[in-house]
Amino acid sequence: MADIANLRTNAETGLSKLFETARASFATEEKIAREEAFKFFEATGLPSRRVEAFKYTDLRAAITDAAPPAETPSAEIARSASEAAKGFSGIEAVRLTFVNGHLIEALSDLARVPAGVSVRTLSAALSAGDPLLKSLAPVAQARENPVYQLNAAFMADGALISVEAGAKVETPLHLRFVGTGGNAFSTATRVLVALAEGAELTVLESHEGPDGVAYQPNDALDVTIADGAAFRHTRLNAEGDAAIALSTLSARLGAASHIETVNLVTGAVLSRHQLYLHFAGEEATAVVNGAAMLGHGRLADSTLLADHAAVGGVSREMFKTVIDGDSTGVFQGKIIVRQVAQQTDGKMKSDCLLLSDEGQMMNKPELEIFADDVACGHGATCGAPDEELLFYLRARGLPKAEAESLLVQAFVGEAIEAVTHEDARAALIGTIEAWLKARH
C-alpha cells in the first residue's frame, strides 16, 4: 500500500501546489498548525478504497482535479446567490451567510446575535490569536482523518461561536452555506461552537450550490459541549448535483451534556459526512440521525464514530437511506466503549430502502467493547419496499407512485422525527416530499 500511496495523483499534486501558494498568506502561529495538517494529508494522500475507512468511498478515484479555492465573491454575486438559497429560509433565525466558503458580513445578522452568544469570524480570530482557537479539533480521532486534516490546512473562513454558561438560546442560529459560479472551485470552512456549562443552542446548517459544477466543499464543524449543556443541530445537504461534498462534525461531550444532530442529504454527486463524538463526561447523551435520498448515480456516505470514554453514556443512532437509480448508500458506524465507560447504553441502526435494482447499499456497523457492564447493539437492514404494504395501500385506491412515496416518507420520517425544532423538522419533511415528487 505504501508503494501505491507514493504515486501521487493529479489531484494530490494540485493540492500540494495550492498549499504552497496559500502558505505565504498565513500568519506564523497558524502556519505551523496548517503545515502539520497538510503534512499529515500528504503522507496519506487522497484515501482510496484500500484504506479501510474509505473502502466504499474512493476519494482518490472520485477527485480527479484539485479545484482552486474560491475567491471572495462580489457583493452583487453574493446577494443573488444568497437570495436564491431556500434551505431553512422561512425559519426565524439569526443567519450567518457563507458564499463560496467566505462569511459575508453584509448578509449576516452579526449585529443581532442573541444575548449570551458571541460570534467572531475565523479570520478575525486567527489574526487576533483568539484563546478560543484552542478548542478547535476537539476529538483526537478526527485528527487522524485526511479529509478533516485537509480542511485544517486550507480552512479559509468560518466562525467562532460561544455561548455563555447557563444561556438557553431560543432563536436558532442558521449557518447558510451557498456556492455559486460556473467553474469548479473548492471551499474549506471551519465553524467552532463552544457551549459553556448549562448553555443551550440550536444550529441549523444548510448547504446549497449550482447544479452541473464540480465544486468541492470541505466543511468542518467543531463543537465543545460543557457539563450540562445541550447542542441541537439540523443539517441539510442540498448541494448541486455535481458537487463532491465532504464534511466533518466533531463534538466533545461534557458530563450530563446532550447532543442532537440530524443530517438530511438530497444533494451532491458524492457526499461524505463524518461524525466524531467523544463522550468525555459521565452520563452524556447523544441522538445522531441521518437520512439520505439518493438518485441519479449519487453516492452518500455517513461515517460515524461514537467513543464512550466515561460512565453511563447513552447514544442513539439511526440512519435511513433511500436508494433510487444507480446510486450507492454507505453507512459506517462504530461504537467504542472504553473500559472505564461502564453502564454505557449504545444503540445503532442503519436501514436501507432500495427502490431500484441498480442501486446498492454498503453497511458496516461496528462495535468495539472493552467494558463488561454495557448494553450495546446495532442493527442493519436492507431491502425493497414491502409488497404487502404497497398492496394494502393500492387496494385503498392509491396509485402505485403515491403508495410508494407514502412508504418512503414513513421510512425516512423515523429519522427526521428526532429534530426538536419544529420548523426545522417541517422544512426537512418538505424537502423529502419535494424529492419524492420530483422522482415521479
Added chain:
Amino acid sequence: MPAVQETIDRVRSIDLDQYKYGFETTIEMEKSEKGLSEDVIRFISAKKNEPAWLLEWRLDAYKRWLTMKEPEWARVEYDRVDYNDIYYYAAPKRQAAQSLDEIDPEILKTYEKLGIPLREVEVLEGIAPERRVAVDAVFDSVSVATTFKKELAKAGVIFMPISEAVHEHPELVKKYLGSVVPVTDNFFATLNSAVFSDGSFVYIPPGVRCPMELSTYFRINERDTGQFERTLIIADKGSYVSYLEGCTAPKRDDNQLHAAVVELVALDDAEIKYSTVQNWYPGDNEGRGGIYNFVTKRGDCRGARSKISWTQVETGSAITWKYPSCILRGDDSRGEFYSIAVSNGMQQVDSGTKMIHLGKNTTSRIISKGISAGRSQNTYRGLVSAHKKAKGARNFTNCDSLLIGDQCGAHTVPYIESKNASAVFEHEATTSKISEDQKFYCQQRGLSEEEATALIVNGFVRDVLQQLPMEFAVEAQKLISISLEGSVG
C-alpha cells in the same frame, strides 16, 4: 470427535489445569530440513510420491507466496512467525500401512488418551455408542489411520487421506483441488498450497447419503513444526454428508503454526454439514505459547438447491484467524454459519464468515456467539454480499457477544453489501454482560457462581449447540465451561 463417557468423565476430573490435551508423545519422527525452500517442497512432494503436476502446482504457489505479505487487518497482535525457523514436514518414522497393528503403539496410545476410537472392531461389537463415526487421524504431517474405509467404499463413498487420493482418484483431485480456495487466495492459503502435507479427501457419489459421520482428528505433536493440512470434500448431486473435525496440541511455551485449507463443493441438491470443535492449545494465562490458527475454510454451493452448513466451537488457539465462508453460486442454494467462539486468558480471536450471494433466491443464516473472559479479545468479522444477479437473496445475521470481567474486549465488524433491490438483509448484534439477576436467581437455587455462569452461558450459546451432532454438543458444552474456568470472581 465422539465424546464417549470416558471423555466426559475426564473433562469432569479436570481441576485447575484447564487444558487436558497438553501431553506430548515421544516417538521417532522424520522431518524435512528446517525452513522453506523449493528443496523442502520437492522433499515433501517426493515423500508423498506425487505426480509432476502437483509438484508444479506447489512450486507455483511457493513462488507466488514469496511475493505476498502477511495480512495485518485482523484485530490480533502476535509475534510474527519466522517462516524459516519451522519444520514443514514431520511424520512418524513407522507409518501405518494396512492394519492398525503396524501403527506405532505410542500413536495408538495418544489417540486412546484423546478418546478417539481408531479400532473399528470395538465399535462394531457395540462397546462404544451405537452411532458410528469414521475417523481419519492426522498426526503432524501425515494421516496415520483411516477407519471404516471398506464399509464406506461399499456405499461408494471415498474417504481417505488426500495424499492417497492423489494417486487413487487423480481426476477428482485435479478437478476440485484449488477450485474453491484458489492457490493465490491469501497469504496463508498460498503457503498451505505450497507445503500442505495431509488431510482428508471425501467424495460422496450422486444420490448417496453417507452411511455414517466422517471425522478427521488433527493432532500437532512435534516441536517447531507447522501443520498444514488440506481437506477437500465433494458432495455430488443429491448426496449428503456430515463431517466432524477436532484438533488438539501439546502444551508448550513457544507458538506453533497451523495453516489449513478446507474446500467444500456441493453440487445440485447436495448438502454438506461441517462441524468443528477447535481445541488447540490456547497458551497459558500469561499468553505464553499456544497455536496460531490461521485457517482458510470455504464452501462452494456450486449446484442448484445445494446447502453448506458450518458449525464451529472455538475454544482453543492463542490466535484465531478464521472465516469459514459460503459462495452461494447455485440458484436456491443455502449457506449457514453457526459459531461459538470462547476466549479466555490472553487469547485473541478474529473469526466470522462470508456469505457471498451470487445465485437467485439464495439464502443464508449467520448465528455467532462470542464469549470473552480474562484478558482476551474476541472479534466477529463477517461479510454478507448480494451481487446484481442474486435476485431474491436473503440473509439473517445475529451476532451476540458476552463479556465476563472488565479486562476483555468484544468486537463486531460486519460488512453488509447489497447490490440489488430484491435482496433482503437483516443484521443484528448485541453486546452485554451476564445479568446479575439471572446469576442471583441461579445462586439462590444452590448453584455456585461458576456453575451459574456456565449455565447462563450454555443458554446463551444454545442456538449453536443445537446444530452440532449430539456427541459433539456434549463435548462442546463441557469445553465451554472448562474454557471459562477461572473467569468468574
